[in-house]
Amino acid sequence: MSVSNRTILSVASEFSVTPGPRFRTEGRFSGEEFREDFLVGKIQVATKKKDRLLVDLDGTAGYATSFLEEAFGGLVRKEGINSESLQKMLEFKSEEEPYLIDDIWTYIKDAGAFK
């Protein structure tokens, strides 16, 4: 789904309405699974199209802190993507829990700082 220079990734409709734990070994719909199987691919598509990637966080039952940290902090820590380039590329939408957006940016910055 692409809307005027913006590729959208909806966690609820494209991944799961019940995001799970941090690692695949801990259970279904983990942050690791989301990052490796969905997020990285979407980032590549968005980069090719020179789009920004909008991650829609609404519509799920809620997020564990470790899911978000592994999914987004893991982009820097494990996928080797620069945190500055993520700041230019990523956008988040969360009308239900707006505080999650600040948290995610903190995970990305922290992962960059401790890399």
Add this chain to the structure above:
Amino acid sequence: MQALSNNIGRFCLCFLVFVAGVCVGKILFFPLVSMDSKLNPLHLISILTTAFVGIYVGVLVAHDKDKYQTRRALLIEKIRDLENRLRETATRTSRNSVPVAEASQLLKSVGMCLESIEHACDTYKIDMNPVCLGIRAEFSEVRLLMTDTPKVINPGTSAPDIQVIDGEFLYSTARIYAISLCISKAEQIAFQLKVGISEK
């Protein structure tokens, strides 16, 4: 603007009804409505206007008071809802294992409740920011304590305070105590917020 024009309209209507009432009373020689035949019409209008402004202001003040009390009751209801959700979270975590989806759901419901209280305070221009920030700080801590698992799993070392096995968070006794402490702090601040709003 719409509300102001409605109020002016209502005022004019009341005024006309009152004047009509006085005139009818005068025509029918109703004993309670007596007027000096030498009374200056300007003075009469001035007396009537003063009486009506007095009544109208009284009605407006009562209306505003009702509106404020309704808002206050609504906010207190929201805070009670937050307290219930915090209590539910504390009860659920005290059993030392919670499915990941359930923990996330509990936290989301608390977070949304808190958002709605902050939004209502902003809308009603009730300054409760420092207290709301206190609850938010405790809530952030509870979220970390309940769902932040270690970034690296080191097999062979002693079990961490929090781990996930088969899609369920398992907490150590120390972690459960820390969670309950944080939740009770949040409840105390929510109670302060309730008292603060009641006293406003």
